[in-house]
Amino acid sequence: IVEQKELHENNEVPIVLLDEAQLYSKEQMEKIRLVSDTRKIKFVITLHKTEKEDIVAKEHFQTRIWESIELVNANxxxxxxxxxxxxxxxxxxxxxxxxxxxxxxxxxxxxxxxxxxxxxxxxxxxxxxxxxxxxxxxxxxxxxxxxxxxxxxxxxxxxxxx
Structure with missing residues (x-):
């Protein structure tokens, strides 16, 4: 865990890893979006393709996605x-x-x-x-x-x- 002071001094933005994001409620995802909008924290979000993935794919999240990686099934x-x-x-x-x-x-x-x-x-x-x-x-x-x-x-x- 890095001290807030150390992050501020180095102009670094903390990164939060969120796993299984398809299990989060719409309210939780909206709060994550709002925190992300502050640009004080970056999020790495992993999820499995489900009907709920549209929460992340909505326009207000799409503009904030820098990169998307899709793991395909193995042969x-x-x-x-x-x-x-x-x-x-x-x-x-x-x-x-x-x-x-x-x-x-x-x-x-x-x-x-x-x-x-x-x-x-x-x-x-x-x-x-x-x-x-x-x-x-x-x-x-x-x-x-x-x-x-x-x-x-x-x-x-x-x-x-x-």
């Missing part, structure tokens, strides 16, 4: 790299090697490469696999992921209809 090969890096970063090297191309293809089909949905699916998949390890360890493979477990996770998270 299959990017999704494979994403999953492997995520697992390796968590020191789950064996788990990263368990995913075969057929698993990645299924995950891609279910999530359309959406990172948030992929994360949701993976966390649920590991909860399911943990349950099997504790309760029915002989019924799962320890060197590969079964597509049926991915499908179970997708059903549980609502990414697939039952």
């Amino acid at each position: 299959q090969s990017e999704l494979k790299i994403y999953i492997q890096k995520k697992l390796m970063k968590a020191n789950l090297f064996d788990a990263a090697n368990m995913f075969q191309q057929k698993n990645i293809a299924l995950i891609y089909k279910i999530t359309n490469g959406n990172y948030r949905d992929t994360n949701k699916l993976l966390y649920t998949l590991y909860e399911i696999l943990n349950w099997y390890v504790k309760n029915e360890p002989s019924s799962i493979k320890y060197n590969a992921i079964a597509n049926k477990h991915i499908e179970m996770a997708a059903l549980h998270t609502g990414l697939l209809d039952g």
